Amino acid sequence: MQDEQLRDEQIRSMLPLVRHVVSRMAIYFPAFVSQEDLLSAGVVGLIQAIDRYDPQRGSSLRTFASIRIRGAVLDELRRLAGLPRSVFRETRELVTVQNDLSQELGREPDENEIAQRMGLGRSEFDAMLERIRPVTCFSLDEPAYDGDASDSLLNSEVLADPAALDAAADSLQKEDLAVMHEMMNRLPTQQKQVLALYYMEDLRLKEIAEIMGITESRVSQIHTLAINRLRIAIDRIRKR
Numbered sequence: 001m002q003d004e005q006l007r008d009e010q011i012r013s014m015l016p017l018v019r020h021v022v023s024r025m026a027i028y029f030p031a032f033v034s035q036e037d038l039l040s041a042g043v044v045g046l047i048q049a050i051d052r053y054d055p056q057r058g059s060s061l062r063t064f065a066s067i068r069i070r071g072a073v074l075d076e077l078r079r080l081a082g083l084p085r086s087v088f089r090e091t092r093e094l095v096t097v098q099n100d101l102s103q104e105l106g107r108e109p110d111e112n113e114i115a116q117r118m119g120l121g122r123s124e125f126d127a128m129l130e131r132i133r134p135v136t137c138f139s140l141d142e143p144a145y146d147g148d149a150s151d152s153l154l155n156s157e158v159l160a161d162p163a164a165l166d167a168a169a170d171s172l173q174k175e176d177l178a179v180m181h182e183m184m185n186r187l188p189t190q191q192k193q194v195l196a197l198y199y200m201e202d203l204r205l206k207e208i209a210e211i212m213g214i215t216e217s218r219v220s221q222i223h224t225l226a227i228n229r230l231r232i233a234i235d236r237i238r239k240r
Contacts, residue, residue, distance in 0.1 A: 010050050014065060018042040021069045027198060027205055027223055028133050033080055038073045045072025077134060091132045093118065095228050102229075108188050111225065129221045136227045183230055191226035194219055 022035050022042050029035070049068035053061050097117050101109035109117075115125035184192070190212070197208045205216045212219065 007050060010061075011047060014046055014050070014062070015043070017062065017065060018046050018069055021066055022073060023204065024202075025070065025073060027220055028136055029077065033077065037080065038076055041072045041076035042069045045069040048072070083134060087131050087135055090128055091135045091228070094128070094132065095231055098225070098229055099232050102186075108186055108191075108229070110188070111221075114225075126221060129224050130217070133220060133224055136224055136231075183232065187226055187229060190222050191229070194222045195226055198223065 018039060019042075022038050025038075026035055029038075045068040046065055049061070049065035052068075053064050055061075057064075094114070097114055098109065101113055101117060105113075111125065112122065115122055118125065118128075120128065184195070187195070193212065194208060197203045197211065198205075203211070205219050208219045209216045
């Protein structure tokens, strides 16, 4: 009985964490998916985390629960989105074009240059960025290095928190971290600003849009382009 009471207290006390995790993932959600749709999935993830948590593994309950909540939300998002293979193909094509143009130009290409190389008008390009947004979320929520998935840092956590880069130093080689830093420093100013405001200042899309004087949709597009560039660095590390 006492164990059940403790479990219920833990669940209630950590419910705000569910809302926090879901709100931080909102930048990836397709337009037809609301945060409220995914909160219940996050609660399921929280309950699973509390039931399976083992303090002997070394991670805190909050960290373990955050990963479980995120995973549960992703599973539900995949189910709701029902993404066709064409969306993943578009994502790969965008990453390839961004990388090719970057090497050819000696700088990061702007969006008009990317759209032109892909043979898309600007409205078509913007629509594609909206379609591939959930794919960005899926690829970032994978372990950043080999190991037990429940304990590994996620790509999104490594990108989101400079402190996490230091914490992962034992698992990622110094040259790997240098690749990540170099890629981040090469991003266009707008992309770096969105990443900094979202991940480091913990601002919401609406707040970022107000600061930058653009729409929430535009913030999301800039974020997608930035994350796709950083994916190249992640893939480079994984292939070593």
